[in-house]
Amino acid sequence: MIRKVFFAATLVLTSALVLTSCPDVALAGSPASAGQGAGPAESAAPKSEAAEAWDAVKNTTNPALLEAFIQRYGTTFFAELAMARLNELKAAAAKARPSAPSLPPMPKDGVRERVALYEEDPTDAKGRRFDGSVIWRTEKIKTNGKPDELAARADVEIPSRGLRMTMSLKRNLDPSLPASHVVELTIAVSGDFDGGGVANVPGILMKANEQARGSPLAALSVKVTDGSFLVGLSSQPSDRQRNVHMLLERPWFDIPINYVSQRRAILAIEKGGTGDQVFKMVFTAWGQYPDSTQPETAASEESKRTMPEEWKRTMTRGSKAP
Structure with missing residues (x-):
């Protein structure tokens, strides 16, 4: 379907x-109607x-x-x-439609990196693209009886679609939760948003550039409330190492989105220089930043892909979290 x-x-x-x-x-007339005077060669139009x-x-x-x-x-x-x-x-x-979550205004200061929202469009096989921006920063999280915890935060805005999102990456301190890190996503849309709101966020992917094919983080995504989602990153050692490597080395996020209207979209978010610095700061504060990271080389075929083709590939995959 x-x-x-x-x-x-x-x-x-x-x-x-x-x-x-x-x-x-x-298409042919019924025998009963034929017997009531209809000609033998007559049939329904x-x-x-x-x-x-x-x-x-x-x-x-x-x-x-x-x-x-x-x-x-x-x-x-x-x-x-x-x-x-x-x-x-x-x-x-x-x-x-339930009431959408409200978000504070976009920060007035800070460097704005690039964001692009790609949506399905039944009248155009290439879909629709809407440009936006993201501001990366660190934030302090209050913890009971412990020093404040540092987290990475992104404030995303797509003005032409009336869409706002905050994304917060934190180190998991809850021993009962089998996750190394958690990502909190809160998405708010305008009252006249024709997608009907956000029904699901299947997961998170990382990629080498805007046109590249994304690789999913080993994670599980769950819906908390309308417009709010929690993504837990796998705590398995091999998964954790791969996730951290991609978070630090790959410069773009892909956030797949399923709307209430059954249409799908991808939110492509650039880390840029400010995002790279934020991630280095928080992972260093957590004691998880490696002494030396080898730059990741993207596969040559990835750089040749266009966004519409990657958009279609990602969107036609199942909606299950990776």
């Missing part, structure tokens, strides 16, 4: 897709392509399919029915 939704824009509900997804439609397509999608709860239908059959009466159905789904989603 996920793959059908993703390719809805390029296939645009062509007749081949409709005929393969619909049961056969009987065949349905139009738009009518066949509408039969396939009229009961769907997926807004992306309805939008693709409207894009393809916008001049027909059935497009009006599809628009009414789409508005009905959006109204129901808005009514059931």
Whole structure:
């Protein structure tokens, strides 16, 4: 189903897709009607392509399919029915939508590094890109009976989408939690956000550059409350070593996002010079910064990939946390 939704824009509900997804439609008149005066060669008029397509999608709860239908059959009466159905789904989603978390304003000082939000678009196979920025800094976390704990924090903003996110990386001090580090994610969207809010964050990936293919951190992601997620990094020695190496050496984060509307997105976040410095400071404070780190060499094929292709690869993977 996920793959059908993703390719809805390029296939645009062509007749081949409709005929393969619909049961056969009987076109001949019934014997009873034929016996009541209908001519022997008469039969019911065949349905139009738009009518066949509408039969396939009229009961769907997926807004992306309805939008693709409207894009393809916008001049027909059935497009009006599809628009009414789409508005009905959006109204129901808005009514059931929980209150989004609120975040403080973006810091006014600090160097802004690059951020890009890539979203699925049923009318464009390449998707949509929205530019934003991130400010990295350290923050002190209060702990009971112990010195303040240092953490790495990122404040992310995508102004054109009304999306804000904070990401905080901490050392795990809870012995009952089988994780070496925890990442807290809080995502807030504007009231008119057409994605309906954030339903899930499957995990976190690290990559060598914006166009490279990301490698997942060994971690487990759970939803805490609406808009809030907790990602625990594996405490297994081999996983921990690999995770720390990628966090320190790879300059870009990928945060895959599933919206309530069933669309998917990727938030690509650059560490930049300020992020590198923040990570070095916190890992040094934790006594986990290696004496010498060898620069990681990205595979040559990674640097050749374009973002749309990587976006499609990442988005078509399952939504399970790595």
